[in-house]
Amino acid sequence: TQILLRGLRSISASNSPLIVIDGAVATSGAFNSLNSDEIASINVLKGANLGALYGSRASNGALIVETKKGKFGDSFTVGYNTAVTFDNVAYMPDFQTSNGIGWDGVYDPIENTNWGPRFDGQLRPVGPVFADGSQQMVAYAPIANNLRDFYETGTTARHTFYMSGGNETSKYFMSVGRQNTSGIVPDDSYERTSFRVNASHEIGKLKMDVSSYFVGDEQSVVGSTIGDQNRPLYWFVLNTPANIPLTDYKDWDNPESYAHADNYYNAYYQNPYWAIGTNRDNNNTKRLLANMSATYDILENISVVGRLGINNTWGTGKEWRDAQVYDPVLQPAHSAVSSFLIDTEFQSNESNGNMFVQGNFKLSNDFTIKPIVGATFISTKYRDSEIQANNLSIPGFYDISNGTGALQAKVDQREKFTYGFFADITLGFRDWVYLNLAGRQDYTSTLPSDNNAYFYPAVSLSAVLSDAIPAITDNGILSYAKITVSNATVFNDLRPYALNERFHQQDIVNGSQRFPFPFGAINGFEVSTSAVDANIKKEKLNTTEIGLNLGFLDDRILFDGAVFQTITSDLITFTTPSVASGAQSFLTNIGELESTGIELAVSGNVLKVGDFSWNLSANFSTYKTVVNEITKDIKEVAIENYGTYGTYAIVGEVFPQIKAQSYTRDPQGRVVVGADGNPVVGDVIALGKTTPDFTIGTTSRMSWKGISLSATVDYRTGHVYFAQGANSMEFTGRSKESVSTNRQDFVWPNSVFDNGDDTYTENTNVPITDGVMGFWQNRFNEIKENYVKDATTFKIREVSLGYNVPRSLLEKTKIVQKLTVGVIARNLWTRLPEENRFSDPEFRNTRDTDDGNGIGIGGYLQSPPTRSLGFSVNIEF
Template sequence: MKTKFNGFLTLLLALIVQISFAQEKTVSGTVSDSSGSLPGVSVLIKGTSKGVETDFDGKYTLKAKSGAVLVYRYLGYKTSEKTIGASSIINVTLVEGGEVLDEIVVTSLGIKRNAKELTYAATTLKSDEVTQTKSFNVATAMVGKVAGLQINTTNNGVNPSTRVVLRGNRSLLGNNEALIVIDGFPSSRDALDRISPNDITNISVLKGAGAAALYGSEATNGVVLITTKVGSGKLSVEYAGSITIENAAYLPEVQNEFGVGGFPDGTLYPLENVAWGPRYDGRLVDASETLDDGSVWQVPFSPIEDNHKNFFETGITTRHGVTVSGGDDAGSILLSLDQTNTTGIVPKDKYNRTNFRLKATRKYDKLTVGGNLSMFRSHSNVVGEGGRQGRPLYWNIINTPLHLPMEELKNWQTGEFTRNETSYFAFYENPYFIVDTQREKLDITEFNILTNVDYKFNDWLKASLNVGFTSSGQTNKREFGALDYSFELANTYARMDPYGASTADGSFNSSRFNSDFLLQFEKQVSQDFNLKAILGQNTRITSSKQIAISGGDLIIPDFYNVSTRTGDLAGSEATTNYRRVSFYTELTLGYKDYLFLNATGRNDQSSTLPKDDNSFFYYGAGMSFVASSAFPSIVSDKGLSFLKGTLSYTETGNDPGLYQTQGIFFAPDNFPYGSTAGLSQSSQVPAPGLRPEITKSIDAGIEFRMFNNRFSGELAGYKTNSIDQIIPVNISSASGATSARVNVGEVENLGIELNLMGTILRSENFSWDMGVNWSAMKSEVISLDDGVDELDLGGFADAQIIAKVGESYPQIRTTSYLKDDQGRIVVGADGDPIQDSQNQIQGKTTPDYTIGLNTTIKYKNFSLYAVADYRTGHVFYNGLVDALEFTGLSKHSATAGRQPFVFPNSSYADGSGGYIANTDRLTSGGGNAFWTAYNEVKENYVTDATTLKLREVSLSYTFGKDVLEKVGVSNLVLNFYGRNLITLRPKDNVYTDPEFNFTTGNAVGVGTQSQTAPTRQFGMGINVTF
């Protein structure tokens, strides 16, 4: 490996050395129309990718050779070309009403296609659309900007994980996330969270299986194609810097009427951790144990405003990025370095990361060689789930009474009344103790090496070899501090038992190799027909190795090393290997540049399938018809400018997970007994006859533009049926196993997507553009195995995420109340609601539809950009309310003043088979006993997940040429921005953000105490080009 790496570096250095820039001249000018100057006009050197855009005054400057042709393009205007002569000033006036620009889209395998050839839906995001508000996570920067794209985060920490799904879930138990491809290299899902946004030129989102048949089974769920920047023009240096501050936006609403105590009669117990006591009345109460000398800490028995919120700090993220780039017709080079440092809202939480990229190309006549080396390194140090109960930190925070000043609890080591020996915390740990002693540290290093070689035999035949390799290494350290006491008081209200320190170490190393060899054919076979063909071979090899060790009862405090353990050393090791060899082809036949027929085919040989039957074939076909080109008479300046229709059908395969067709063994703890080691066979029998899951997709779409292309839209509809789902079924334990994987079941998705974009106003100094995207999707489980009508996907025993035949997928099912035929909750003779003996479905956990809205307003050198989105038609389980209910802090627990009350929307049996509306039967109580029983029914915590969010706002100012000349730079932009500024929720969701989820798997719609509070960010950024 070292030899290969050194050879690659040598190649890159050779490319750098050989890049030379031809003699150029500086050309400048102004682009305008009949009403004045035009900002944002594309000015390209014909035959190259080198170019610029006009500034807010319509001015441009670039370097080019004499005799070169400049191409001026702007949506809604005729394209103009000018040849560079003796003059260095070229002013251009564009005329409205030109033909639609031939938009270029990066498609499967990184091949660029004219947008009118595409037979499927695709959306392209430009670089500035993911960098406007300086998010260092590309996934979160894409939210609300692509129809049919749903992104969820697992938490709101310093480096949150995300889940990226296009057009809903297709597989019941398999992977449903989109494939991430960077510069043609299929990458791991983590790549989207790790790449620097500053490196990105554009992102093409290829929706559905039809858009990605050539990528194989990983692309069944669509593809997110990221193209990174290349060097062009004279050598330049760009600096991008930003600082972002972050604060907790809101916490769960809590009751602030009643304080600690209450077992069972509401009596005040100052050192209790449950708020079932008397009303707050301002008297002084004990806030610590009483010391042996009689001294005690007392505080007013009054709720402190934002007491829980006061625990959180202001998070700060700084980013510094430098890019050096340049190039000409013969080659290019780009070097970028980006450093991000984050301190979170949780004290002592930190995340640092470094991104590096070196990218170069060189052209030798018919041969073009390119190399792309990138490196990612990160370090995170965050609080872990800890304490005697293994609770997350958030649980400890929201359990702390409202009258106990949170900010005065920091000194748990030596504080007279706040140290462990004397403090209030007798039933669970001080949150600051958890912050200081329970830490999880993670270091990641990842290298990506991509090389590509293109050889153009002639005008119609080209061969390409693209090879990529990723090596990723992770090490993690878990530090679990001890709780001990240096002295004991003579009398205590209660005391937690001490425990020893422990630690755990782990490593995870993985690699991915991918190679594609392509033959690309493109020829005008006659005056009317054009043929494009691709024949390719792909090899994919992945491997991983994971090792974990742990030890407890460490003998040296604060020295977390497993060698200092006193107990047994625990450990595990796991390895995986996967290989797939594929052959594929694509044919595109164009007729008169308005009708395009496309066909794809791929055959995969997968190592996860049985050895004697490891090959499967899938295919696709599509059509694109540009009606506006076929019938020019329908085009007019005041009406239709462009009209295109598409239709496609695709089948894609999804091979099984690792080792599902083979018998495997594992080493359980204490098996067969004590410290004797042994192997146990998996409880799941091998499935040698397992077949790939198959997804059949039908896509149809219409694309139109009107009013000289000032208004445009795309409407797409799709239907997918995923059959031969791979799921486990129960079998007789007499077989020595309990389950087997089989191919059964079908999931159907139906959806519609709409994109609308338009220029509302445009004048010499002002423009207002707006875009809206809307998507609706319904997913249904058509069938499972014979005699099986539901499948458990995850969650908890009393709040499960399931797939149920005949229902939308996924659904949430919880413990529930018994209800009458009018949906009223049935109460008993004691007035208390009766729990149903069966758990009931509460609703689907993915949106029925989503809306995204974006707008850009420009006035002279100012630009205002905003993004909002709306999600509705789904529900969310708020698992963190369990902690609030236990402690008596839930807002609803005080609505009746802790007195008996008539349960809302209830009825009781009339003795004759009917039900009477309840207006007089009071509950048996309104205190701890009642609300503890209420907590057993998780239906109470399933809320409407609808949200309306103002996601991003950015105000930027681009300095004019007069300022740039004074400071000696070629470009200077200053911007102020905010993220997640406003979140509107239904009144029943007083808890958290329903976009959070406890897993990146398929069991979406569950929030837990592991997620911290949602945050709001504000920041300032600067971009300077020298």
């Protein structure tokens, strides 16, 4: 899942925060692999001042993760955590249920579309006629939840055994974890085994900490290139008529079954259960995350700290698709499906370290100084190799040697090395005002050797007003007040080898035929069609922030507020060069983004009566990023471009914007129609931003005598998304819109004719053409504006109920020291606008969920979003 702390502040660079686990820089993959039972705390830092300490990867803030440790002193604990959750589909499109299988108003037993006549409940044939003259018969009536029921109840069972202890000089924490998950898609599974050892030891002035985490996981999911059209599974499910009993087609490998490929009713798309059994993507991944640190107190107020960490990932993958050749007698309309096997091996090795000297000096009764001076490095190496064999000879034998023809191979290998020096000085005056000055000089291997260094400074000034002016707290209401002003500059550099001229294998093209290199004993390469600016620079982000922290009623109620502005200049992105250059894209520095935001948070204990306590927290945030400039000649840059729709950065507009094929309208906003009564297709225009105007969230927690109840809800509005896949429902007649006019011709509401002289005539009697089917499949489908939807969302994110068994009861066991049981529900309820009938706006394509910035394209490449219900038990001895 992509994590964004303060919206998008770069067009092409990552907008995700840095992740630090136990003091060592880590990746999102390492964070996602953590056993949640072992996380002690997650601290979210949003300011850009972290850049001086952590480098450019902290330009978007940081998540500081601390895992569980033991305790010094005579202690020993053994514990066991378990949690079991059940996942079900939370949201699916709103389907029409008045018409079923057919084409252009006529019943057709082999169609995948819903353009047949209205349902009448009569038994009708579906699928091909068999050699004996028989044919499957089903009732011509809608089946409730026929698509939702395709998905199963997914389960996740997580178990963690742990042990911790310590003495006066040492402490440790060790754990073993196991997770087994079965997905909502039949046969999808995920298994994870993890081991953790954290330890600390003190010898005089030396303190050493070690943290190590190993995790191995195995995943098996349905492939994403299914059938002769290379579609994802969700597409196959959506292309099922309302009267088809989809769950009756599980017996796909039985030649006598209606579910078999030759017998399946659908002449255009394969059986989803066949897809699950014959298209698999399996991965086996190992990860080692380890770091060690040592702190030595040279003097009472001077110490030296050294840290070294590694984050290594390696594994293999195997994706395959079986061939399918259809019966020549039954002759289904499908094209034959070819087989392939893709074997992958991947490894990613990252090492990082830093060493610094820190001090804490009292210069006088009024002044203190805390200096830090150090050096750091990060080294990353990545290699991903892939070999593909096509047209497998022996069915079910998934080995490269089983392919026919030339193997296809490719390797992606990257290395990057960055080192730098940093300094941080904090000057304090009378323990209420602090001035922090920080700077960092980095050198990177991804930039030209004569321009590979960059310095970024940071400055902040904070004042604890309640200490400086004690009188402001005399009223007994305000107990604490602090204000902070800061400015910081950080840089983003290029990805590895972006400056290098690259070559790739090119196919031989002869008409519609393609012959890939190597061709026999001959290989061939062509130079990349991308060019790079020889004077390309670092991408610069400068952030100014003002923060206010207040405490009320002896800090029983806390308020945190922040206002910030980030100017991003010299943006690194691809543009379209002149035709004369011979290149198709040009990597260079462009323009400027301006990001502004406000964050407000209130938390506190609002009620405490006896054993009852109620804590409430609420937050409000609003972020806006405007494209101030691109280049003199370029006014927009495509982020995700699908031709008739996509996400863009547009000068003068909030980033990102969705553009889509629109209606042609007159100056009054009325839709212009042609002589045939159909709306006239307009230009691809901007139709709205994909980031909300604001987000409001609240968390409530009540507790009474060991019982706790908590809930988290949030609301966001003011943005849109493109419901990708909704147009396919239009084509197949499954959408609500396709029956909104009873499949009759109608006059487009409030439409006009263009008279050609800047005047317009109201259309009162010319209906659209082919309202039975053609209009919806073609003209309505062509105008992608129809699928840009309001992304407003209200969600009950989480509700949990827990019970901490009183110690007085546990003492009777003489063994159990702690016992907590609970139930939890996630993504419990979602409220969407009436116009959004397709999907949860947070359900995005896979390509947009990691570091991609093309947010706002709702996807069908995954499974539908889910709702989780479960229980947990924690016991300690």
